[in-house]
Amino acid sequence: xxxxxxxxxxxxxxxxxWHDFDHARLRLLELLGEHPxxxxxxxxxxxxxxxxxxxxxxxxxxxxxxxxxxxxxxLARFVERGGRWxxxxxxxxxxxxxxxxxxxxxxxxxxxxxxxxxxxxxxLAHPPIEPYEVLVTRPGHPxxxxxxxxxxxxxxxxxELHGELEVLLHAxxxxxxxxxxxxxxxxxxxxxxxxxxxxxxxxGEVCYFTLGHCRGRYDMQDLGVDDTGRxxxxxxxTPEFLTVLRRCVERVVGVRGPAQEQAGT
Numbered sequence: 126x127x128x129x130x131x132x133x134x135x136x137x138x139x140x141x142x143w144h145d146f147d148h149a150r151l152r153l154l155e156l157l158g159e160h161p162x163x164x165x166x167x168x169x170x171x172x173x174x175x176x177x178x179x180x181x182x183x184x185x186x187x188x189x190x191x192x193x194x195x196x197x198x199x200l201a202r203f204v205e206r207g208g209r210w211x212x213x214x215x216x217x218x219x220x221x222x223x224x225x226x227x228x229x230x231x232x233x234x235x236x237x238x239x240x241x242x243x244x245x246x247x248x249l250a251h252p253p254i255e256p257y258e259v260l261v262t263r264p265g266h267p268x269x270x271x272x273x274x275x276x277x278x279x280x281x282x283x284x285e286l287h288g289e290l291e292v293l294l295h296a297x298x299x300x301x302x303x304x305x306x307x308x309x310x311x312x313x314x315x316x317x318x319x320x321x322x323x324x325x326x327x328x329g330e331v332c333y334f335t336l337g338h339c340r341g342r343y344d345m346q347d348l349g350v351d352d353t354g355r356x357x358x359x360x361x362x363t364p365e366f367l368t369v370l371r372r373c374v375e376r377v378v379g380v381r382g383p384a385q386e387q388a389g390t
Contacts, residue, residue, distance in 0.1 A: 133163045133181045133378060140169030141188035141215065143348070145341040145356075149186045149213075152361065156374045157184070163378055171196035177203050182377040186337060188215030197240040204243055205327030209377040214337035217241065217284065218248035222348060232306040244331055245324035246284040249311040250302035254338065254357075257281050259320050259365070262292045268321065268332075268372050269293050275365040282335040283312040286319070294321035294369070321369065332373050336360045 127133055135157055139150040150167065157165050166176050171192040177183065177199050192200060204210055221232040233249050241247040256278045261269050272294075281298050295317035302308030312318075324331040338359035342352050360366035 127162070127181060131162050133160070134176070134179055135163050135165040135182045135184065135378075136168065136173050136176050136180045137165050138168045138171060138173060138183070138185045138187060138190070141190045142220075143340065143344055144186075144188050144215065145339045145344055146186070148339050148341065148358070148361070149337065153184055153186060153213075153374075156371060157378075159371075159374075160378045160380065171200070174199040180208065182379075183208060183210045184213070184374070184377065185210070185216045186213040188218050189220045191219055191236055192240060194238070197238050200240055201243050201326070204329035204331060207328035209329060209379070210331045211373050211377045212244060212331055212333045214280075214335060215248065217244050217246050217333070220248070229304060230306050231304055241285070242287045243324075243326050245288055245290050245322065245333060246286050246319070248282055248284055250283045250305035250308040251280040252283075252298060252300065252302050252312070254278065254280055254359075257296055257298070259294050259296055259336075260317075262295045262317070266293050268376065269369060272365050272369060275363065277336060277360045277363050277366060279336050279338045279359045281318060282320075283308075283318060284335075285311075288324060290319060291323040292317070292319045292321070293323070294319075296320055321373075332376055334370065334373055336366055337370075 137153060139146050157163050170190050183203060219234055219236045221234060223229045237247055256276050258274055259277055260274050261272055281296050283302055298312055298318055299315050300312055302312055320336060321334045339361055340357040342354060342356060345353055
C-alpha cells in the first residue's frame with residue numbers, strides 16, 4: 126500500500142557468498158532508481174524485519190543467506206498481506222561448502238523451512254557454468270512478450286519445487302551436477318527447469334528469476350581461491366536478461382509497461 130503522495134517503500138537484500146554483490150546491488154539500485162516513487166533501504170541479510178513490515182516491495186539477490194525463524198515468519202507475513210517480492214538467483218540457496226580435507230562436495234540442507242513453500246523452490250545443484258538456452262514457456266505473458274529463445278551463460282538451477290508455479294521461462298537439462306551431494310540424482314528426470322516463474326501466496330506474489338550470476342576476482346577466497354583471475358558478469362550483458370529483469374522490477378513496483386499495456390493486464 127503506497128504511502129503519502131504515492132511513495133513506495135522498497136527493501137533490497139543483497140549479500141552472501143561466492144558472488145559479486147557490489148555489482149548486483151548497483152545494477153538493481155539503478156533499476157529501482159528508474160521509478161521516482163520508490164525509496165529503497167538496503168541490507169546484506171534478513172535483519173530487516175522492521176522495514177519489511179512497512180515495505181511495499183522486496184528485492185533479494187543472495188546466496189547462502191539464511192533467514193532465522195523470525196525472519197522466515199516476517200518474509201511470509203510480508204507476502205501474505207499483499208507484498209510483492211522479486212527474488213533473484215541464489216535467494217533460495219542454502220549451501221554448506223566441503224569441510225576439511227574431505228571430498229569437495231557441497232550440500233544443500235533444508236533450512237528455509239516453510240519459506241521454501243512461499244518462494245516456490247529450493248536450490249539443489251547446478252551443472253558447470255556454461256552457455257545454455259532459455260526457452261519461453263508462456264510467450265503471451267507480459268513479462269516475456271516479444272522475447273524468443275536466448276542463450277545465457279549462468280548457473281542452470283536445478284531446484285526442489287513447491288506448490289503451484291506459473292512458469293514463464295525454463296531451461297532443459299538432464300544429467301549430473303558434479304560437486305553437489307544431490308547432484309547425481311536431482312537432474313536425472315526430464316522435467317523443465319523453471320528460470321522465471323510467479324508464485325501466489327496469500328494476497329501477495331513472488332516473482333522468482335533464477336538468472337543473475339556474477340562473480341569478481343576475489344569472491345572465492347573462503348574456498349581457498351585468492352584470485353580467480355577473471356571477472357564473470359554472467360547474464361548481465363545479455364539483452365534478453367536485462368529486458369526481462371527490468372520488467373520484473375516494474376511488476377513489483379506496480380508499473381504497467383508497454384508489454385503489460387499490450388496484453389491488457
